[in-house]
Amino acid sequence: MSKPGVFIGTDSGATTSKTGAVWEDGSILSRKLQQSSTNAQLGTQAVVDGWIRGVMDFLSSQGLGWDQVHGVGLAIPGPYLRYGVLGRAANLPAIFDGWNFVADYGAALAAAAGRPIPLVAGNDGRLGGVAEARQATGGRRASVLMLAPGSGLGSAYVSPDGLPLDGDTLSGTETAHMPAPLHLLGNVRPYPCGCGRTWGCIETYTTLSGLPYLLEDMLQKHPGHELAASTAPMKEKVLSLRTRAQQGDPLALEIFDFQARALGLHIANLTLAFDTEYVVVGGGLMDPEATTSEFRARYLARVREAALPFLWPVQRPVQKIVAASLGELSQAIGAALVARAIAR
Numbered sequence: 001m002s003k004p005g006v007f008i009g010t011d012s013g014a015t016t017s018k019t020g021a022v023w024e025d026g027s028i029l030s031r032k033l034q035q036s037s038t039n040a041q042l043g044t045q046a047v048v049d050g051w052i053r054g055v056m057d058f059l060s061s062q063g064l065g066w067d068q069v070h071g072v073g074l075a076i077p078g079p080y081l082r083y084g085v086l087g088r089a090a091n092l093p094a095i096f097d098g099w100n101f102v103a104d105y106g107a108a109l110a111a112a113a114g115r116p117i118p119l120v121a122g123n124d125g126r127l128g129g130v131a132e133a134r135q136a137t138g139g140r141r142a143s144v145l146m147l148a149p150g151s152g153l154g155s156a157y158v159s160p161d162g163l164p165l166d167g168d169t170l171s172g173t174e175t176a177h178m179p180a181p182l183h184l185l186g187n188v189r190p191y192p193c194g195c196g197r198t199w200g201c202i203e204t205y206t207t208l209s210g211l212p213y214l215l216e217d218m219l220q221k222h223p224g225h226e227l228a229a230s231t232a233p234m235k236e237k238v239l240s241l242r243t244r245a246q247q248g249d250p251l252a253l254e255i256f257d258f259q260a261r262a263l264g265l266h267i268a269n270l271t272l273a274f275d276t277e278y279v280v281v282g283g284g285l286m287d288p289e290a291t292t293s294e295f296r297a298r299y300l301a302r303v304r305e306a307a308l309p310f311l312w313p314v315q316r317p318v319q320k321i322v323a324a325s326l327g328e329l330s331q332a333i334g335a336a337l338v339a340r341a342i343a344r
Contacts, residue, residue: 005070007343008058009336010051010105011124012076014040014091017047019054020332021062022340024070026139033329034058040092044099048108056112066113071343073335074105075124080170084121120335120342126164126173127334129156132280132324134337145270148282148324149263152176152194153203157274162341176203181265185258188217205262207283211238214255222251242285246295253298256285260299264306271311271319279307282324289327296323 004023011018017038021029036054039046055072059065079087084102088094102121109117125148133144133156141160148154153176157165165172177195180202182188190200191213204210212234219228227237245252267279284290285299304321311319326333 003068006064006068007070007336007340008055008072009332009334009339010054010072010074011331011335012038012047012051012074014038017050017054018328018332019058020329020336021058022333022336026134026337026340028333030062031329043095044104048104051105052108052112069113069117071118071339072109073127073339074119074121075127075331075335076101076121077124078170083170118339118343120339122164122166122338123170124331125154126156126166127338128154128330129158129334130162130164130337131326131330131334132282133158134162135325136278136280136322142278143274143276144278144280145274145276146280146282147263147267149207149285150283151208153207162337175266175270177201180205180262184265185262202262202266206259206266211241214258215241218251218255225251242291246292256299257302260302261306264303265310267303267321268307268310271315275315277318277320279319279321280324281321286323287327
């Protein structure tokens with residue numbers, strides 16, 4: 001009797017790498033998060049060695065062998081010069097610029113397994129969207145948009161076939177730097193973005209990156225708030241907002257209500273473009289470990305309220321805006337799912 005086949009997913013960040021897997025039917029093999037240091041400071045070979053070690057440790061922990069591995073997917077941040085070749089990343093040493101990570105990882109997998117292993121690679125955010133899309137749809141055919149506000153705004157469009165939109169230059173669905181509809185947000189000023197643009201990228205109105213500007217403006221409406229008199233660094237003030245909101249602080253709630261409204265308007269624009277049935281909202285604000293169910297419900301309600309009036313009437317009854325469910329495991333699982341899809 002043949003052993004069941006598995007598809008492995010490696011999620012490589014600048015600091016930590018994670019490993020996950022799915023069975024041949026696409027079901028998740030384990031929900032236990034396995035991660036280790038990426039060791040980028042030691043160079044590209046150390047990174048590849050860590051990826052291989054992660055796969056070997058995962059297989060060992062699950063009682064599996066290399067003979068059962070039918071394919072591997074790699075989720076890795078860009079920018080890319082071309083498929084499989086890294087561009088200049090701000091959070092990695094300069095030696096990574098021009099690195100053909102697909103060639104090196106493919107060779108290492110073949111050496112470890114004793115045979116070539118099919119390998120696919122893609123943007124980590126988009127592959128995370130693949131996994132969350134499968135969770136949201138239950139495996140049925142439907143298109144999904146995922147938006148994950150965190151330090152920045154991750155975005156992904158996943159087709160009914162379960163594959164992400166990469167685009168001709170591998171920059172598809174990078175929606176974070178579209179201009180925000182400032183006139184619909186109360187004529188707020190255009191905040192500068194970390195990308196260098198000053199027109200008011202939607203990222204700065206929906207994520208941690210824009211909270212210093214939002215707090216500065218909101219304090220003018222709440223001059224008696226304790227943060228107005230606080231001498232704490234701005235970063236410390238900003239990082240306190242999520243806790244304050246969950247404790248009912250009016251200023252903090254107003255800030256997150258604003259961000260939810262901005263995200264809802266962004267979702268409306270993207271829904272008019274992509275016409276998806278599902279929108280998955282991820283990021284730290286949807287993390288059950290970091291936020292209360294009441295906070296998450298309020299945030300999603302504000303998102304829906306902002307988005308629905310701008311949709312076509314036929315879209316309103318079917319669009320579902322839901323919270324992400326896989327957390328830090330999503331990108332490794334998404335990579336495994338894409339490896340499975342390509343193999344089929």
